[in-house]
Amino acid sequence: MNRTIIYTISNPLYLLLEKCSTLDQLKQIHAQAITIGLARFTYITSKLLAFSAISDIDYAHAILNQISMPTIFDFNSLILGYSKTSKQEFGILLYTKMRNEGIKPNARTFPVLVKTCDCLHSLLQVHGQIVKYGNVSDVYLTSSLICMYSNYKAVELAKKVFEESSYKNVVCCTSLITGCFSNGLIDDACKVFDEMPERNDVSYSAMISGFVKNELFNEAIRLFCRMMDRGIVNPNRSLLLSILNACGAVGAFDIGRSIHCQLAEDSFSNELDFGTALINFYAKCGDIEKAKYIFNKMPCKDVATWSTMILGLATNGKNETAIDLFEEMEQKGPVPNDITFVAVLVACNHKTLLKTSWRLLGKMSKVYNVKLTIEHYGCMIDLLARSGLLKEAEMLIKLMPMAPDGAIWGSFLHGCLTHNEMHLAETGGKHLLALEPNHSGRYVVLANMYANNGSWEGVIKLRKMMTERKVAIAPGWSFIEVDGIVNKFFVGDRCHPQAGDLHEILQLLNNALLN
């Protein structure tokens, strides 16, 4: 036995296998192994299987079928391979098959199996198996369980796994931070972050993107600055992506641009994601020329790059250019996906483009086989409502297969107000106030509508509701960063040192708009 091992692992073919980097090379080695009779050694085939599982799952599965006595190693490799494909559910099937053949899972089996669960139900079943086998818990399992419970909105279970696990490291803490953020538990996420024994670039990245996801952009930037000032961690690629995202969201132009300058020489500045993030950042800050410049300069562009550029053009008022770019993408770019269609539908948010929108929507499902998400319905309903086609908008809300959210009813209400459809606005308002009972802005908009129509009972009714529900009206404010200094403005405030000049300019702008 031992002699076989030594013979096999010192075999030139085995050594070659260790160095092989492409699937083609691997297949050649496999063919050689079969020719010279080495394919019967599990040391060779198991390795072939493990390597190919990452890049060609069907090939790997074929290898498994040829192994007479597959080991737990082989099954683990294949389950891992499937977890990286769209056929994740095969993982559970393989696990069942493996159990039926009497092969016992080990500690390496479960973290991957957990990641293949496609719903809370299967996750709970796998967790049951874990408890049954016992003694398989480690940091990998803890973090996988936390991720998956949070993914399926069972964040309380994720917290429980964390609290009860004796294996907590920086990865487990980061998983829980992400889990808390994606379920809106911001205070909990901060608490985990404050209390974790060590932090690295990924934990900072998770915090910053978590803040961004929850629209706490200033917190994101503040944390980033604190991190940089103290020289805590060396920012990695994804951290810079997150912070560029935050800078774009708040218009922190100087910070974002300094990141761009600082890192222009770094090896990853030419990478795809980085370029895409820069396009997004410059477009969000209104520098669409710079965004376009980066887009044109990028040697490789993927679907995200194109989608980001299309959306950037659309949100900068270059609707026609955005639609043109989409058509160019269809000609010579990557295949558009659901996000691309959100971007190009945003570009159609003018009533003259209603026909284009419908045409795109049809193309989306018929030509590209992209499923409609709530965002696509949102774009259509916004456009219909904007165009004054409120009955049609209402019908689409009723027809859509998912429950409408605040954004959908918000667009509808806005359209009703623009076209002074008080009766329909009431319908939309009722849904909105039920969905977002603490959103003061919605009450204000509705109250204004009643007031404009002289319906004082309506105004009084809303005021009463606000008092009963203890909804406070937060004063509106905005800020802009100039030369690294943040200038904050509240509604009606005249505290800014240049308030006089600013109001004069605003007056000029208003006049220009009216003419």
Added chain:
DNA sequence: ATAGGGTTAG
């Protein structure tokens, strides 16, 4: 002897 987890376009 070979295998596993956290951040990343709207």
